[in-house]
Amino acid sequence: MPRISSPVFDLPSENGGKDFGIFMPIANGGWILSTTAPKIDGSYEYNRRAAVLAEEIGLDFIMSMAKFRGYGGLNQQWDISLDSTVLMSALAAQTKRVKIWTTFQTLLHNPAVVAKMITTLDQVSNGRAGLNVVPGAFKDEFAQMGAWPETLGHDARYDYASEWMSAVRRLWEEKGEISANGQYIKLNHCISEPKPIQKPRPFVVAAGQSEKGMDFAIHNTDALFIGGRDDAEMRDISQKAKEKAKAAGRRLRTYAMAIIVQEETDAKAENTMNVFREGFDEEGFRNMLRSYGMIDAEIGKENAMTARARTGFMAPHIAGSSATIIKRIEQVIDETGLDGLMLIFPDYEKGLKNLAKEVLPALRARYSA
């Protein structure tokens, strides 16, 4: 059995706990495709308040996505979004403890530029920076800026991302001049100074859902965001990813997303859900499916993802009173073996304040070291 290499990142998951964070509301509309959901504007001020609150209530990380084109529709969903890393650098200066994870799409950036940007973020945040590395999948998002290589298919984009990530890691970890002569990435006596504060390097996460995406995470990252139709499927994916990583001598955490709709009672939460369902943005939904490469003729055929999105939610949701939410989160974690959750709210200020009252303390007590 290979030796497991597991750098220390000062996260609860290293001591038997679970990691809880939020997906930053960096794009307008958040993750609910509905005209009757609260209007998230994706502004710096909205994000600043969410980040400061997330830190105040004791969450472990804040993460933002990289998004350059939205889905239009009635809500103009995600048509407005700030730059992930510039935003997170500002939020690093507004916080002291919470981890700051930003996203880079490998197709858009030279790895030496990103190595330096994350190192800068690590210094601004005093050792809290993390990198969510994604290959890019939405053709229109890249083609609009002439950055979609037609010759690079889905799996080849992950091969590209692997070389890219290896270059970033070497620039973080190795001293002196670094050269690489890969199929896609070249470094010619490349210098990258200073090095990150975190040793040996900052935290790296990925979010691929395919077999190839999982393989990329197994060999290159510390955590993988996974999905699944139900708890059993998530457990299988989580176990498989962890076992494959272990066999490769690495430790891989698994995380999932959850939209939390919390009200005083289950009935009130169901009522809120119904209000969101009534405003379902069918047009935005169709455009979102198109962005995933599904053509209009296929929209009639339901699968797990389309069925979920048809309810207006772009990620799995948990709705109810605090007691119901605690029970469901514990059930998901216990049945799947996840190492943490990235939470999303219809209204971040209300959601985070509610979370702090009973849900988060209960989860911390249940999953203490």
Ligand SMILES: Cc1cc2nc3c(=O)[nH]c(=O)nc-3n(C[C@H](O)[C@H](O)[C@H](O)COP(=O)(O)O)c2cc1C
């Ligand atoms: C939690 C999460 C965050 C993601 N963030 C981004 C992002 O910021 N930018 C992006 O282009 N894609 C993002 N994606 C999409 C993934 O990188 C990936 O393309 C998608 O999950 C499909 O998986 P596959 O590439 O293995 O087919 C994200 C996915 C998830 C689940």
